[in-house]
Amino acid sequence: MSVLVGNDTRLIVQGITGSEGSFHAEQMIEYGTNVVGGVTPGKGGQTHLDRPVFNTVADAVKEADANTSIIFVPPAFAGDAITEAAFAGIKTIICITEGIPVKDMIVAKQIVKSHGATLIGPNCPGVITPGEAKVGIMPGNIFTPGKVGLISRSGTLTYEAVDQLTKEGLGQSTAIGIGGDPVIGTTHLDAVKLLNDDPDTEAIVLIGEIGGTAEEEAGEWIKENCDKPVVAFIAGSTAPPGRRMGHAGAIISGGKGTAQEKKKSLAASGITVVDSPAEIGMTLKKMLETA
């Protein structure tokens, strides 16, 4: 068991013949992910990395029985690529692309929702269930199969946390990179619900950052519904207001979305909040030992 991706994943790569898509498709295949093909409009019928290339996602679903898609399409076309996957009946859509206009994402998010699909990202590192499937751009070698679920907006900060967990002897069930954009398909709250329902996840690491109120919403739900131990870190305590800190969504606007506010709210929800990003692993380890 796991969430979102695993042994049942039959993955297609949208944009498989592009440089990013091609590079990461190869890495995912090497990790053992079941990549059943790719989509590049106009290149249908070709073979790439020993996998069939299709003109449309619908063809990939029909002919290769794909159920999951990862998107490496340039930002101007990525919103369209997301909706194409949803229309074709793909139920798990993971969009890596950074820089998609908000207007395109508002529409894409709605279409994904109305088709009963789940969108992860955009502007995210993807999802990995260690030992089963890697559907993303994360370095597979730092992950170990285990019982800790991770949720984070950012790539390298997730790797940092995973590395700490692995060094503490804590493996991971599934790590979900939800993305750093203001409009994302799966929020902290959605991801917490998935991990809470997963019998193989025994503890959760929740990594947030400044901007919006998604972390607080997850915290309030956890307080009422989740009995699993949760450790949280919020990045950006030192970020100035009104500036976008790299991620399009990481901005304190109108005095709202500060790290201090989020930490306070999460702590009030009974979650263990660490101030230092260096203490994520050891804190969870201690909690599990004393539990």
Next chain:
Amino acid sequence: MKIHEYQAKEILEKYNVAVPAGIATTTVEETVEAAKKLKEEGASLFVVKAQIHAGGRGKGRTKKNNAKGVILCKTIDEVKEAAESLLGDVLVTVQTGEEGQLVQRLYVTDGVDIESEFYLGILLDRAVGKNVIMASTEGGVEIEKVAEETPDKIVKEWVEPGMDLQPNQARRIAFALGLEGEALKNGIKIIHALYNAYQETDSNMFEINPLITTPDNKVYALDAKVTFDDNALYRHKDLAELKDESEENPLELEAQKYNLNYIKLDGNVGCMVNGAGLAMATMDIIKLSGGEPANFLDVGGGANVETVKNGFRIILEDKNVKAILINIFGGIVRCDRVANGVIEAVKDPEIAEKVKDVPIIVRLQGTNAKEAKEIIDNSDLNVISAVLLKEAAEEVSKVLA
């Protein structure tokens, strides 16, 4: 991307949003001429407004002349005085910080009669992934303040994804503002026009504060704060050209040329990190170690010799920097390659000269981290290596002590 009020109003006019007549100027003479022209067209009062990217101009004051950022003038002579007191002075508002912003441009507008003032804003509601129109009868007041003190005075309408603002929604807002008769009709029209302008220009934020009615029932956008979605500028070449580089930090502009994501801060420890989340976390750990971050700098996934060199160049331009922390999590990019890149960058004569008194702490973690540490330790350079984030934090504390 932020633009000036006068630019925003030019755009709004194209979308049939009524704005008072106005002319942008850069000299006292131009300002006087502009006011004369407005007078010929029927203006009896004038408003001289400083054009800087920060808000709160009306309540702000300039450093030298103690002039307000927005000045109401009854005569052309007063316009001249206002222009003289603002141009070339530095305006400090709640949003500029203490250093303020140099006033290089003015906007002279027709000082129309005001009957009532409202607030109207359009922005993304992140929690639901839809655009929301917010309006309030408390015109001229900061919306954050209204939200805190009298939240019931704010009406909101969420626009369905991919659809226009529906007429019933515009009506509800206009009624909630208490508009009647001709003003109601004009109000509904301007709300639609504003939403269309917001959508068509791929904006992130519209703030019309105030939106006003006149005694003859006209409705105007008296002020306009517009921010575009940077990610959508590729499809609006004309809007991208409105960027005023003189409003930006010179170091940040230089960093953009190198494709580096850099934000200057006021601290003493520079940092260079791959990934935005880890970069913020690194700033936080600098603070926890007793320092203050001098910047945010995300060098992206690559972290090759050129990006590291450019990162050093930018960070070292900031004279407050007393130490530099490089924090790279090498995933697919191996740490040993990053380590070699750092060493090559530090050996560059231009950089070597500047870093001789600035300790550099390099923390490389991930694939081949051990090899990377050996490379750094055997390099004979004034570079301190660390593997764990905790160790890096301790090294920062040590060099600051």
